[in-house]
Amino acid sequence: MTVLSSPQLGAPERIAASSRRPATLGAAAPGAISLAMGEPDAGTPTAVVDAAVRSLMDGRTWYSPMTGAPELREVLARKISAGHPRPTTAREVVLTHGGSAGLAAAMLALVQPGDRVLIPEPTYSLYADHAAMVGADVVWVAARADGSLDLEALRYEAATARMIIMCNPGNPTGRIYSAADLAGIGALLADHPDLLLLSDEAYGSIVFDELPFISALDLSDVSSQVVYCSTLSKTYAMTGWRLGFVVASGPLADKINLIHRTINGPLNTFVQDAALTALATPDADLQKMTASYQERRNLVLEALAGIPDVEILTPQGAFYAFPRISTSLSSDEMVARFAAAGVMVRSGSEFGPSGEGHVRLSFATDVTSLKEGLDRFVTAVAAFPQ
Numbered sequence: 426m427t428v429l430s431s432p433q434l435g436a437p438e439r440i441a442a443s444s445r446r447p448a449t450l451g452a453a454a455p456g457a458i459s460l461a462m463g464e465p466d467a468g469t470p471t472a473v474v475d476a477a478v479r480s481l482m483d484g485r486t487w488y489s490p491m492t493g494a495p496e497l498r499e500v501l502a503r504k505i506s507a508g509h510p511r512p513t514t515a516r517e518v519v520l521t522h523g524g525s526a527g528l529a530a531a532m533l534a535l536v537q538p539g540d541r542v543l544i545p546e547p548t549y550s551l552y553a554d555h556a557a558m559v560g561a562d563v564v565w566v567a568a569r570a571d572g573s574l575d576l577e578a579l580r581y582e583a584a585t586a587r588m589i590i591m592c593n594p595g596n597p598t599g600r601i602y603s604a605a606d607l608a609g610i611g612a613l614l615a616d617h618p619d620l621l622l623l624s625d626e627a628y629g630s631i632v633f634d635e636l637p638f639i640s641a642l643d644l645s646d647v648s649s650q651v652v653y654c655s656t657l658s659k660t661y662a663m664t665g666w667r668l669g670f671v672v673a674s675g676p677l678a679d680k681i682n683l684i685h686r687t688i689n690g691p692l693n694t695f696v697q698d699a700a701l702t703a704l705a706t707p708d709a710d711l712q713k714m715t716a717s718y719q720e721r722r723n724l725v726l727e728a729l730a731g732i733p734d735v736e737i738l739t740p741q742g743a744f745y746a747f748p749r750i751s752t753s754l755s756s757d758e759m760v761a762r763f764a765a766a767g768v769m770v771r772s773g774s775e776f777g778p779s780g781e782g783h784v785r786l787s788f789a790t791d792v793t794s795l796k797e798g799l800d801r802f803v804t805a806v807a808a809f810p811q
């Protein structure tokens with residue numbers, strides 16, 4: 426399914442015409458439980474908060490360099506080089522105002538009005554809004570029933586496309602792409618040298634059941650066509666700090682950097698200082714966080730198991746579940762029913778055409794609220810019309 430952009434409209438009108446993103450999540454009604462937000466329940470680690478306070482108390486309140494703090498870029502470049510077959514320089518790391526601004530800057534820098542952007546879905550809803558902002562046409566490519574990429578459909582569309590945007594691990598599905606999926610994407614890129622992959626790996630550190638996770642940074646044969654985007658928001662529970670980063674080959678990174686700094690200017694000095702502490706978080710702490718999300722994922726699966734009207738692909742990472750519910754209600758109507766039953770979730774249709782019939786639950790909330798929210802969810806589903 427292709428959504429053509431309307432060049433006669435301005436960017437705000439184009440976004441407004443096609444966006445499925447809620448302008449605000451709204452406050453939860455009194456007594457309601459929110460399973461709607463993509464926000465870790467644990468606060469930012471104390472060591473990171475302390476580092477920010479130290480930075481401010483040390484008077485680090487001045488502009489940072491326009492292209493981001495050199496030390497932070499260096500640290501990220503070293504981390505990426507050590508973890509992937511992709512020697513990365515500081516020039517190739519663009520520091521951004523959260524993952525959101527990284528994705529937007531990449532799109533503005535690399536996609537022209539009228540270009541075709543392939544978006545495997547269901548997926549994070551911001552990508553389509555960015556495409557509308559730029560004036561690009563969106564080609565939705567539905568996932569296969571098992572959540573894998575429809576590589577044949579992508580191959581069919583690739584010759585006339587500028588970019589593929591992947592979310593891995595997936596928001597809203599929690600699925601991760603297999604080695605075969607990544608190999609297929611690598612082959613597509615190799616066959617189409619003008620095609621770019623924008624891989625959003627905001628949840629790349631949250632992978633369950635010790636499954637192997639293959640990053641787009643591992644596609645070393647086509648690294649000049651890969652644009653990787655991540656954020657400190659989810660891994661380090663730093664959603665409010667607004668720091669992300671993009672990794673791309675030098676020429677692409679320079680363009681993305683230019684767009685990002687033209688819009689944002691330099692990033693917050695003390696946030697970049699504190700990010701150095703965040704990035705030094707011991708692996709054991711990160712694994713503990715992941716284990717805790719995995720336990721909550723299991724609670725979701727247990728609660729939904731055996732409900733005849735609910736089907737779900739097991740989330741393999743991130744902190745979302747995306748059940749499909751058989752009912753005559755639309756996703757939006759289901760969300761309203763759930764809210765009336767005291768549990769807030771997101772409408773599946775926000776995440777692409779094939780999200781209709783689904784809702785998204787976040788299990789990043791605390792266990793007590795999650796259990797209560799799931800009870801309300803299950804009770805509400807039992808009353809849905811067929």
Ligand SMILES: Cc1ncc(COP(=O)(O)O)c(C=O)c1O
Nearest residue numbers: 463523524525549596627656658
């Ligand atoms: C897949 C994905 N990418 C990017 C973002 C944006 O992250 P940030 O808070 O760093 O802008 C989110 C936030 O929910 C997300 O789910």
